[in-house]
Amino acid sequence: MNTIKNLNDLQWQCVSFAELSNLQLHAIYQARAAVFIIEQNCVYQDVDGKDPLSHHLTAWTPTGEVAAYLRIVPAGISFTETSLGRVISTKDWRGTGVGKALIANGIKALHTLYPAADIRIGAQAYLEKFYGSFGFETVSDIYLEDDIPHIEMLWTAKA
Template identity: 90%
Template sequence: MTNPKNLNDLQWQCTSFAELSNLQLHAIYQARSAVFVIEQNCVYQDVDGKDPLSHHLTAWTPEGEVAAYLRIVPAGISFDEASLGRVISTQEWRGTGVGKQLIANGIKALHALYPGAPVRIGAQAYLEKFYGSFGFETVSDIYLEDDIPHIEMLLVAKARLNRL
């Protein structure tokens, strides 16, 4: 019998590209390739030049493996708005709730870096309801990216009410 995955065992790290160790960067690229290139059968250039400009949110297992990951891209790089991209949960951790934690922590980290900034994502269309549960709203028609249906979604920071 395998040990159940425990979300409390994960260590969350949000760091700039320069602060990642060589081993951490290798593990991130390995996890991204496993999901995007192997599982989704997409031949594309994953290392696209945006990583050095981005922050990287990673959920690390006690063994130093990636359980979940996303990158936080500043405004003007992928979209006019700041964005979350390269969102993955590794195969071993799917179904544990780590994806929900990843998006919640990603939004929180992005807003810590860019307070009040709207967040745009290019999401796989089948995840529209998932991202919608975090307040993202669909703002585009479906388009194909690497032969996978995608949509753009936007999360706008809610105006704070001033108390008198």
């Protein structure tokens, strides 16, 4: 079935871990596993203890599925700065612009929670230009994380 995906059909939600319902958390973990573990063939511990400390930005479809997701991690947990992590757009929604909407909404949501905060990310290296289009600058050499080339990138808040 080839249905047209419309970004206007998505409902954006940014909540703390405690505010997620059991079904929402299950859908998020299912989507993260589908992308990171199955599609990228990467065996690693996705549930890493950072979720309860983070806020979760999710683009929900009208049927309650995850179209896109990221977590907003406070400073001092993944990096010295605040960060965006576990960034995904699900397979059915790729190519619709949902990834761009996710990062734009993620930066906005992070700054609602942490005004004027810098943002550091550990990005897959092939996405360097994508994140660069939002103002992230590469601040590390390429390194391997779970056998996937990554780079650290920094978005500096404007004074």
